[in-house]
Amino acid sequence: MKEKDEESLKKLISKIYKETSYTYGYPRITDEIKESYKQKVNHKRVYRLMKEMNIQALSFRKKHKYKQEGNTAENILNREFDVDKPFKKLATDITYLYVGRTRLYLCAILDLYNNEIVSYHISDKNDNALVLKALEIATKKGDVKDTLIHSDQGHQFTSYAYTYQLKSYQMKKSMSNKGNCWDNAPIESFFGRLKEESIRIQKPRTKEEVYRTVEWYIDFYNNKRRQKGLGSLAPVQYKERIA
Numbered sequence: 001m002k003e004k005d006e007e008s009l010k011k012l013i014s015k016i017y018k019e020t021s022y023t024y025g026y027p028r029i030t031d032e033i034k035e036s037y038k039q040k041v042n043h044k045r046v047y048r049l050m051k052e053m054n055i056q057a058l059s060f061r062k063k064h065k066y067k068q069e070g071n072t073a074e075n076i077l078n079r080e081f082d083v084d085k086p087f088k089k090l091a092t093d094i095t096y097l098y099v100g101r102t103r104l105y106l107c108a109i110l111d112l113y114n115n116e117i118v119s120y121h122i123s124d125k126n127d128n129a130l131v132l133k134a135l136e137i138a139t140k141k142g143d144v145k146d147t148l149i150h151s152d153q154g155h156q157f158t159s160y161a162y163t164y165q166l167k168s169y170q171m172k173k174s175m176s177n178k179g180n181c182w183d184n185a186p187i188e189s190f191f192g193r194l195k196e197e198s199i200r201i202q203k204p205r206t207k208e209e210v211y212r213t214v215e216w217y218i219d220f221y222n223n224k225r226r227q228k229g230l231g232s233l234a235p236v237q238y239k240e241r242i243a
Helices: 002-019 026-036 043-052 128-139 160-168 181-202 207-223 235-242
Strands: 089-099 102-111 116-123 148-151 172-175
Touching: 002 026, 002 043, 026 043, 089 128, 089 181, 089 207, 102 128, 102 181, 102 207, 116 128, 116 207, 116 235, 128 160, 148 181, 160 172, 181 207, 207 235
Parallel strands: 089 148, 148 172
Antiparallel strands: 089 102, 102 116
């Protein structure tokens, strides 16, 4: 009977491991079994079985990138990432996505309240329109009046067009110190996970596949990917429970 139970649990572990794009280790898989499948299981048992199955969560390394100087704003955020309400502090940045030799640009906006990606936009041009579109989408997701939005010193974020739009939405602008990725660590961390947990696994070969991969991952990240800092809940789950 014990062997049957073990085999059944291994199948469930394998199912969850695949559904989460091979990114869950034994703590998150244990939480998923308990909450989603209503089964009592010890994390040590899950760890032992995953070791027997020779599977573990994929890890990632943070990629540091150079920050450009421009018409900067004060670093109001100053690494104070904790916040008690949604849409009070947002973080935004741009990252590169490659399809062969073609480079695409992803601009995303993250709510520091629950690390949820509230908006994003992909383009083949790294221009003002890229960040303005992501900003426009974010303003439709929540009340942005007096919201602080933090970015690096990239030329799109120091442009007059971006600054003007923030003023029109009555938002406050904050910028990282030059060359310091830690000032915007939450969004940098998200980009690292996006690439390691989806792009480098699924290896999209066309622009359309990149769009679909990013759309899938952001939905997974927002609604299913558990985070220790959120009490082992996904961002949307955390927001709904706390509310």
